[in-house]
Amino acid sequence: MKRRITYIQRPDAPFEAQQAVLTSKSLTIHNLEAAREDRLTFDLDDLPDEFRNVLQQSQELRLRWATERPFDAIEPFASRVSPGLHVQYTPLALTQSSEALCSLLRTAFEVNEDGLNGVNCTKAEETFITPPPQAAHAGAAASLQYHTELPSLKSFVEYIEQIFCDWLQERRKECSGTAESLLTADTVDLDYDSSSNTLVLSGLCSTAPEGGWSEEIKPPSSKSDKVEFGLLGAERGISADEIKIGGLLAVVGEDKKLKPTMFSFPSRHHALPESVKYSVSFAQPTGLHPTMSITIPHSSLHRPPAPDDTTCSLHTYLTLPSSVFGDQYQLGTTDPLFLQSHNLAGLRAHAGETDLEAPDWAVNRWGSTWLFELATPAENEFTTERSDWTATIPLHLRYLNPSDSGYRSAHVPWPVVFWACSAEDHEVGMGLNPFDRTNLGYDTLFGPRTFFYQLHPDADRLVETVDVPVLHLKEGEGYFHTRNIELATTIVISLGFFWILWRLLRVAWSSGVGANNTPNKTHDRQKKE
Numbered sequence: 459m460k461r462r463i464t465y466i467q468r469p470d471a472p473f474e475a476q477q478a479v480l481t482s483k484s485l486t487i488h489n490l491e492a493a494r495e496d497r498l499t500f501d502l503d504d505l506p507d508e509f510r511n512v513l514q515q516s517q518e519l520r521l522r523w524a525t526e527r528p529f530d531a532i533e534p535f536a537s538r539v540s541p542g543l544h545v546q547y548t549p550l551a552l553t554q555s556s557e558a559l560c561s562l563l564r565t566a567f568e569v570n571e572d573g574l575n576g577v578n579c580t581k582a583e584e585t586f587i588t589p590p591p592q593a594a595h596a597g598a599a600a601s602l603q604y605h606t607e608l609p610s611l612k613s614f615v616e617y618i619e620q621i622f623c624d625w626l627q628e629r630r631k632e633c634s635g636t637a638e639s640l641l642t643a644d645t646v647d648l649d650y651d652s653s654s655n656t657l658v659l660s661g662l663c664s665t666a667p668e669g670g671w672s673e674e675i676k677p678p679s680s681k682s683d684k685v686e687f688g689l690l691g692a693e694r695g696i697s698a699d700e701i702k703i704g705g706l707l708a709v710v711g712e713d714k715k716l717k718p719t720m721f722s723f724p725s726r727h728h729a730l731p732e733s734v735k736y737s738v739s740f741a742q743p744t745g746l747h748p749t750m751s752i753t754i755p756h757s758s759l760h761r762p763p764a765p766d767d768t769t770c771s772l773h774t775y776l777t778l779p780s781s782v783f784g785d786q787y788q789l790g791t792t793d794p795l796f797l798q799s800h801n802l803a804g805l806r807a808h809a810g811e812t813d814l815e816a817p818d819w820a821v822n823r824w825g826s827t828w829l830f831e832l833a834t835p836a837e838n839e840f841t842t843e844r845s846d847w848t849a850t851i852p853l854h855l856r857y858l859n860p861s862d863s864g865y866r867s868a869h870v871p872w873p874v875v876f877w878a879c880s881a882e883d884h885e886v887g888m889g890l891n892p893f894d895r896t897n898l899g900y901d902t903l904f905g906p907r908t909f910f911y912q913l914h915p916d917a918d919r920l921v922e923t924v925d926v927p928v929l930h931l932k933e934g935e936g937y938f939h940t941r942n943i944e945l946a947t948t949i950v951i952s953l954g955f956f957w958i959l960w961r962l963l964r965v966a967w968s969s970g971v972g973a974n975n976t977p978n979k980t981h982d983r984q985k986k987e
Contacts, residue, residue, distance in 0.1 A: 461497070492666055494662070504626065525644050
């Protein structure tokens with residue numbers, strides 16, 4: 459097992475030499491103001507049987523989790539995903555069952571005592587969705603995607619401590635320390651690739667606790683393990699696509715002093731200034747056809763500092779639960795009047811559940827994803843227009859199960875908003891980035907020579923709650939209650955039945971009378987003649 463602890467300080471953060479002291483027995487940190495990433499790398503032999511068995515059936519398994527709280531995404535950790543748990547999975551054989559994966563996910567992310575959502579799947583092929591065709595063209599390996607609302611990682615941390623850390627025995631202390639740090643993390647990743655046969659668990663906390671980070675890091679208890687430490691600062695490199703890193707490195711228990719370092723690398727994701735923000739809301743009242751509004755100040759709409767040979771466009775990537783969906787025919791239109799009225803340049807990709815008629819209880823898959831290119835004002839409008847720029851996306855709500863209150867809540871995670879800057883001839887060596895983060899859902903919908911510049915969400919909670927009117931179960935005042943509706947339905951059906959029966963009897967009676975009269979009329983004519 460290899461452990462890597464990385465502190466990233468802002469350029470203006472204070473630092474003194476006594477805040478990081480390395481000895482032969484430990485490395486001590488005092489009151490350090492920095493972002494922190496913890497990373498554990500496991501070989502398959504280090505893992506418990508139930509986890510190893512699932513990974514051995516997987517070509518690729520990647521989990522991405524992000525908190526509902528707003529946080530600072532600083533370089534080189536600038537990438538973002540919508541709040542909740544994202545899973546990307548590719549089995550080794552397309553015909554094999556994925557029940558073991560779903561069972562593992564349900565156990566690791568079970569519903570907590572406080573009622574927070576967990577994973578709801580039995581088989582990945584039935585619950586997961588298939589990525590858009592554009593992802594396959596971009597060379598994306600993952601063939602199935604999943605998302606669920608997950609405000610807390612409490613059950614996951616308990617699972618790691620009980621299953622992982624107990625399995626590691628003498629390395630339990632290091633494992634438990636990393637697991638507990640995930641409770642305050644802003645993002646958590648779990649990556650497995652069959653080509654490397656290693657599992658990487660990482661968690662990022664973008665801000666230090668009150669008073670800064672203070673801890674003692676000791677050498678690993680096993681000689682086969684390693685603890686790497688980095689105290690670094692990041693700034694923009696000489697080239698527009700590069701990030702320059704400088705600071706101190708050490709291997710705890712091996713090095714006798716901290717070693718200075720400086721290096722640079724091209725980065726896929728870049729952070730824009732903190733003032734470049736966006737907000738998300740739903741027009742009230744929402745009804746059954748809510749409209750999502752993405753509002754961006756004009757000052758945040760300027761082209762990012764990307765390489766000159768790149769073409770940049772503003773995008774948003776939506777992750778919608780099954781209760782909320784878009785009409786692919788409406789949103790995929792090329793009608794300029796519709797697009798201009800919503801400040802959209804067009805729908806670029808979508809995947810998942812798009813059935814316009816199915817109620818939520820008839821939908822098996824978790825939901826859908828949507829990639830839109832947003833229209834931006836012309837350069838001359840930046841000086842004349844002072845109001846915010848708003849793009850709107852019309853959505854729809856499915857019929858949900860009845861409730862005692864007559865309403866249910868649909869929780870919609872905020873989309874990510876970013877500039878995508880691409881160039882055909884630009885040479886990019888992303889593999890040199892030791893902090894690179896891929897398989898975020900939207901990145902595979904662009905070419906490999908694409909840079910992403912993330913806007914910062916501006917809110918206290920990055921999930922919107924939409925009240926959905928449903929059948930009212932609780933008895934009381936009003937007409938639209940279960941008993942009244944059942945009685946009215948019975949009356950209407952009964953009236954309809956008797957009306958149809960009456961019409962049939964009337965037709966039968968009329969036919970009988972006509973048949974009886976025909977011979978008599980013939981006989982009377984013959985008699986007269």
